[in-house]
Amino acid sequence: MNRINSLLAGVLSSRWMKALAVVGMAGVAEAQGGNRWAPFPPASDFGHRFSELFWLITILCSISMVIVVLLLLIPLLRDRARPGHKANYDHGSSLHDKRLTAVISLATFIVLDAWVLAIAMKDLREAYWNMPEVDQAETYPIEVLGQQWAWHFRGPGLDGEFGTPDDILEMNQLTIPKGRPVSFQMTSKDVIHSLFLPEMRTKKDVNPGSINKTWFKPIEAGEFTILCAELCGYAHYQMFGNLTVMEQEDFDEWEESASLLGIAAYDPEDEEAQWAWEWEE
């Protein structure tokens, strides 16, 4: 199994796959004067896994669709009813036909589904399901509270603890460091929302009544997008924010000043602001 996996990984990381992904994303995006036909380039490790899988499925599906269209077009052009022309009397129930049906279906399953499945499983085990341990030096934790219609983010601040006066509170704006896993714990005040970070190629529902977890590793610094992907009422379409990914040095500086600002603005009377929970391991 491992050998197959490494073989697959080899094919996928080959130069033509990469070239294709570049043409598919960046090339088309720049055309048409700001009008794009593709997402902005991926800015997280998930993003690259997504692109590889997406283009593999696209190639396989395109080939399948071309075959289906050909098999529709050929009879359409060749076998139209006309005087003197007869249909082939064939129930397709011979042993040969049955074998052919089985072989073609299974072959398609293996090429189309099993291949994709194998890579998807590998990605899931290595990345999506593989939640990082939270230790302050490496993983940066964030608590998210969704509400109609705003995103609240809480960083632990300098003491590394949630629910303390030095927490960093942001609204519709999230600031995180580059190159480190960022771990999210999320819940909602009212209805279901879904934290959608298109450039990070990730998304997770934010449910009331329970804490949902996700993580990713940003590998590009810059300004990115936060959207809500689950219908949450009247202003669902306006529930967006900004994601800032900073280089580690810039982030350290920012974290310190934001944490100090947090302490200055801390008001124990303000119940609305006390929504933190104990970080769940």
Added chain:
Amino acid sequence: MSGQHIHAEPTNFFRKHVFSVDHKVIAKQFLWFGLIWLGIGGVMAMMIRWQLANPGEPVPVIGSMLFPRTNGVLDPATYNTLFTMHGTIMIFLGLTPLMIGAIGNWSIPLMIGARDMIFPLLNCLSFWAMFLGGAVGFISLFVPLGATEAGWTGYPTLSTTINGVGSGETLWAIAVFLIGASSIMGGINYMTTVIRLRAPGMTWQRLPLTVWGIFLTSVLNVLFVPVIGSAMLLLIMDRVFGTTFFIPASIMQGAGGGDPILYQHLFWIFGHPEVYILILPAWGIIGDLLSFFSRKPAFGYRAQVGAMVAVTLLSAVVYGHHMFTTGLSAMLGESFMLLTMIISVPAEILFFNWLHTLWKGNLRLTTPMLFSMGVIFVFGLGGLTGIYLATIGTDIFLHDTYFVVGHFHLTMAASALFATFAGIYFWFPKMFAREMNEFLGKTHFWFTVIPLVTVFCLMFVMGYAGMPRRYYDHTSAEYLRSLQHLNKYATHAAFLLGAAQLVFVYNFIRSRWWGKPASQNPWEVGTLDWTMETPVPHYNFKEIPEVFTGPHEFSNPDIPDGKDWISMTEKLKA
């Protein structure tokens, strides 16, 4: 079989046309009912597309009439109502009555050689339950606290909280419940009829594929519609009686302690089979029609039936693929991904056999044939794009984007719609004793398939580019503004698609009353539904026919008289 009663034909207008128990009348009731709702749902789609391409501009022509308060502009609440009701209407009040109610009612007794459904009164009740459901759904649009705005999926806690939606949501849930009751009644009736009332010689191996498809759909209806019925009941309790099945303690000031995710499980346990509830009859219909119009036997009949049975079984165990982003555990996520992928094996068997049925046939490219081939094309596009959504790694990005919208419109909406059109064009001459115009039919097909594929393929691009669904306005967020041009293209194509349906309406109405009188068997096919005179007499068969050959014996060299078809009631030479 001998136990089929014969009552005198009712002469009273109400017994004959309104509360009729005759499956043929009920089929026509479902047909008109479904077409009207399809029209309403279609107009809603046009308004949605208008808003997306021209956010905040008044809807032309009908806008100021429908929304006088805003001078024809859709506000976000109205927009949410529109896409919620568009989905609910198209699925429950458009495709379900057309495909299962109309085509099911028409074809089952006629194709299996029965005088009527086994429970005629239940049949009548099934239509009127759906009618009532439709009426409640319609009223829900006008209640004081506002119509439903929670999406056709109606997820709590948006559908339960007071700042979510108005009392229209309760009526919406009641409507879905009533329509569900109708589907269960229909399902029990269809299943029992197929099991008990097949004519002598109509073995399971000779059953037309249409009947197989509707039979399997009935099984799914009876098994899974009760699940959404229970979800709707619990939702109504939460909304009206203050229970908290779906409302967590955290938003009830500590009281209660339900779980909104529970609703999603209930919804999708039904919701995924619902896709197959709509698609199995479509597969059955085109399995027959491709054979009829290729003048060739249905290739691999047994394999097709086996594949449909396999999909029926599998459809029960894959629903979790709708919930990959809700926080399903790794084990559940991977299991649902694998099980979903396995569905592509029976799907592949069906494609293989459909395409093989066409191969070296003698293709009569009539309107029903074009629509049947259209199903292969749109279902191919829809089915293949399902792989992106079954794969967790790609679904996490694509979930709740326009990619999903494109996918399910091609798979369940367009495929079911095309098969419905194929069925209507095919059975119209028997139903109304008049022929539909073929030129207009073909025009309808080409002006439907091209814009339709354009709209939904553009949606794949939008979704891939990161455009979330159910957004009132895509120009407010910077990230989405650069995708607005795609919305414009899609809207142009959608309007063309909408306009093409007027050709169908014109053709249908004109043919219904002024069309050329139809002969007994205009398509020259052998199934029992074409063996009686046109129009079909009261109780269909004076004598219950006896079946000697299969439904697809086209171009058999043993057919007497040099024809290329033989009726199921005739015997082949020696």
